[in-house]
Amino acid sequence: MLHRGQPGLGENDDMVAQSKARHMESMALNSVFDHFRQQIDDSNDRRERLIKTSRDVTNISKKAIFLLHRIILEDTDDDRGLRAAKKGRAKLAEVYPLFRSMRAELVGERFWQHQRQVSPGLQEFIEALSFAHYLEHNTLISFSETQTALCDEDGPFFPLTVSDYLLGLSDLTGELMRFAISNISRRGGRTTANEVCTFVRNCKADFELFTPQVRDLGKKQAVTGSSLEKIEAAAYAVMLRGSEFDLPPEILEDLVQQTTTRFSTGERDPDNPLY
Known part of the structure; x- marks a missing residue:
């Protein structure tokens, strides 16, 4: 016998059904959130792995740049640029296992999701690669040549964006400045400095066209x-001092080299007109 206020059998069944429905909805909602949580965790873990790998790429690329500078300064042969580029590329080959490990992490849309984590190491690699290319060919490495360097027998490691390409090349100008100034005292160094100065000036003018479209390129x-100002100042100073002496260029270069060598060792030669 039902008492007043108690639900009937039909009403009780409805309440049970509603309770089950709410429970099922809660389970479905929890399942969806668990899926989202797993996706976020996977993305964060992938992000950390890519940051670490990108740092490793940066370190190897920097070592390759230091190697290129050291060989150029130590060697005196006319083909030292070619030899430096060859050894620099061999050092850069250490990067490829890292790029291969990144390939699986950057499939499809994942690359665009994690591009900012990949970009620093990639830009440093392009800087080192373009420096080696310049020492060998005295030209700017092209976009297609850079793409080829980012491939193996299985295809590209990941897409190469125009922004990463331009930002990496923009960093090259700093290495060219160091190259020009450090070699200006060597035989043929004044000519090299003038060539580098013209090259960097053209790069700056050409890159200026892309400044509004590429983030951080303005900086x-x-x-x-x-x-560019440092290269111009060094080249102008040497030219100005050289104009004070009526000497053949090859003799003047020898005097400049002797003077800079003595200054670096602390010696002085009063018989040298540049002293």
């Missing part, structure tokens, strides 16, 4: 301008 253009 790097300011650094390029500073590097």
Whole structure:
């Protein structure tokens, strides 16, 4: 016998059904959130792995750049640029296992999701690669040549964006400034400095066209301008001092080299007109 206020059998069944429905909805909602949580965790773990790998790429690329500078300064042969480029590329080959490990992490849309984690190491690699290319060919490495360097027998490691390409090349101008100034005292160094100066000036002018479209390129253009000023100042100083003496260029270069060598060792030669 039912008492007043108690639900009937039909009403009780409805309440049970509603309770089950709410429970099922809760389970489905929890399942969806568990799926989202797993996706976020996977993305964060992937992000950390890519950051670490990108740092490793950066370190190897920097070592390759230091190697290129060291060989250029130590060697005196005319083909030292070719030899430096060959050894620099061999050092850069250490990067490829890292790029291969990144390939599986950057399939499809994942590359665009994690591009900012990949970009720093990639830009440093392009800087080192373009420096080796310049020492060998005295030209700027092209976009297609850079793409080829980012491939193996299985195809590209990941897409190469125009922004990463331009930002990496923009960093090259700083290395060219160091190359020009450190070699200006060597035989043929004044000619090299003038060639590098013209090259960097053209790079700055050409890159300026892309500044509105490429993020951070404006900041790097300011650094390029500073590097260009340093090259111009060094080349102008040597030319100005050289104009004070009526000497053949080859003799003047020997005097400049002797003077800079003595200054670096602390010696002085009063018989040298540049002293």
